[in-house]
Amino acid sequence: MARHARPWFAVALALAAGFASAEERANYFNDPFLQLTSGIASCPVPEGPLITETQRREQAHGRIERGTSCFQAGRCRLPNAYLYDKEIIPRVKKAVDFAANFADTSVWAEGQRRWVWLKGCVRSQEQSDALERLVRSIDDVENVINQLTIVPTP
Known part of the structure; x- marks a missing residue:
């Protein structure tokens, strides 16, 4: 009977591993992610700044260090580089809207520590x-x- 239980045990382990790896993803650091234009209907929506709780824990220290080093080096007026992002991304949207030559694109912008994706x-x-x-x-x-x-235009 124990020999017949082994395949089921292996299946149960595989299922449990699958559930563990399907950890919920969220925008834990509230990085801005904004659609700028919507002119190409076939363009897939890119993944935003979604990470798992495990990734959040792994990234937290590095984000704190990178964020404050900008201020400490005198390159940032705000005490953390990530504080700029909530201002930058809406300005990116405004600039793209004003330029008016990107209406036939579908573009999103993501911000992290004064970097724009x-x-x-x-x-x-x-x-x-x-x-x-x-x-x-x-x-x-x-x-x-x-x-x-x-x-390209079809």
Whole structure:
């Protein structure tokens, strides 16, 4: 009888491991994630700043250290670089809206410690480059990570 229980035990262990790895993900650090444009219906919504509780614990110390080192080095006027993000991302949206030449894109912006991740879809490399330059020019933006995908006009 014990020989017949082994396969079921292995299945139960595999299921338990699957449930453990399916840990709930959330935006634990409240990093801003905002849709800037919505002109390409086929563009998949990129994943925002979702992490597991385990990842949150692993990242907490590094985020504190990176956030305050900016202020300590005299590169930030606020005591933590992450404090800028809630101001920067709405300014990115405003700049993109004002530029008015990105209506045929679907772009999201995510902010962490004065860095802006551009995610989503644009129609050309030129449009991607222009969007990156625009965001780099915004006050308090330290870096731009361009993760845009080119989806040519059909």
